[in-house]
Amino acid sequence: MTGQKPIPVMEIFGPTIQGEGMVIGRKTMFVRTGGCDYRCRWCDSAFTWDGTGKSKPMVAEDIISKLDTLAAGRFDHVTLSGGNPALHAGIGDLIHKLHAKNIQAAVETQGTIWQDWLTHVDDVTISPKPPSSGMETDWKKLDTFMTKLSPQKTSLKVVIFNEEDYAFAKLVHMRYPHISFFLQVGNDDIHTTDDTTLLTQLRYHYEQLIEKVMLDSTLTNVRVLPQLHTWMWGNKRGV
Template identity: 40%
Template sequence: MSTLIISEVFGPTVQGEGALVGKPTVFVRSGGCDYRCSWCDTLYAVDKKYKNEWHTLSTEEVWGQIQALSPTPILITLSGGNPALQDFAELIRIGHEAGYTFAMETQGSISKPWFNQVDYLTLSPKPPSSEMETRWDNFDKCLDVARNHEAVSIKIVVANDEDFSWAREVQARYPSYPFYLQPCNLDAEEVTLEQGLQSTRELIDRVVSVGWHDATVLPQLHNILWGTQRGV
C-alpha cells in the first residue's frame, strides 16, 4: 500500500479554475512542490516550513477521507503543491473502480506514468512573473505520457503584458490543445472581490483587443467567491 504526503482533503466544493470550472469536486491537495512561484497562493502546501501541517497517509486512508466527504461518485481533483511528486496510481485505480473520476493540475515539470489514468489533465506552465523557468522537454514528456490527448488542456495565469505575450507563444507551440487563461493575483495574502473582477476584466480586454479568439478566459472562481479562505 503506497503512502501519500497530504496537505488537506476537502469538499465537496466546485472547481475554481480551468476547463472544469464550476464542476462539483473533492480536492486532494498534496504537500510539497519543486517550484517556488513568486506569487504562490498555496504556500502552505508548497513550503516545507509548513510540513508539520502535512500528513503522511496510506492510500486507503486518503480514500476513506474522500468517501466520508462524498460517499457517492464525484470528481476528485488532485492538486498541490505539485501532485506529480507523488504516486496517485493506486488511489486513481480504487476511485475508478467505485465510479469516481479524477482531474489533476501540474506545471508540467515532472512526468509520471499514472498521468495516463486521470480523466482530466491540466498542464499549467508558469509564466515569467512566477520567476520560474519552464523546461519544455519535461513539459513535452508530460504530454507524451498522457495517452488520451483529449483529456489534456493547457492553462496559464497572466499577471502582466510579458505574461500575456508569453502565453501567446505557448499556444502557438501547442495549438491543438484547449487553452485557458486566467488572471493572476500578485498579492496572494489579500484577495478582494473587486480585485478578482478587475483583473478578469483587464485580461478580457487584452484578449479582445488583439483578436485572440482561440483562448478561453476564466476568472479564479474560488477567489471571487471565497477570497483566501481555505477548505472551499
C-alpha cells in the same frame, strides 16, 4: 499494507466547485498534496512547500475513507492538487481505486515531473509558469508531456499577472495549438481577508485581460477565466 506508497496529504476538502479551468463549476472533492519542486513568487498554496503547513502520510484507502467521511455518495469527481501531485508515485494507486468506485480523477500540475499514472487521469490541467513566477519552463520536458497525454483529456492553463506573462501564454498556445487553452487571472493579493476589495481588484484584472484577448488575433480558440472560488470565498483555505 505492503507495496503501497504513502502520499503526503496537506488537506482533503469538499464537495465544492472546481473554481478553475477546463471543468470549472464541476462538483468535486479536493486532495491537496505536500511538496513542490517549484517556488512560485505568487503561489496561493505556498503552505504546501514553505514549511508553514504539515502533511500527513496517507495511502489510497485512507484518502478514500476520509473523502467518504466528508461526503459519501455525494461526489463522483476528485481533484488532486498541491503542491505538485506529480511528485508522488502513490497517486497511481489512488486513481485506480477511485475509478473502481466510478469516481473520476482530475490533476493540477505544472508539467515538470512525469508520472505514468498521468495517462489515467480524466482531466489533466498543465499549468506552465510564466515569468512573473520566477520559474523557468523546460520546453523539452513540456513537449514530452504533450506527446504522452491524450489531447481530449488535457488542458493548458497560464496565469497572467503582466505583459511578459501574456507573451509567454501566447508562446505556450502557439506551441500546442491543439490543446484546450485557458488564460487565468492572477491573484496578487493572496493574504488579504478583505473579500470586497479583493473582488473589485480581481474583476478589474479580469476585464483588462478579456479586453486584451478580444483584440488579439493569435488568441482565438481560447478561454479567459477568473478563479471562481476566489470570487466566492476570497483567500479562504479548504474551499
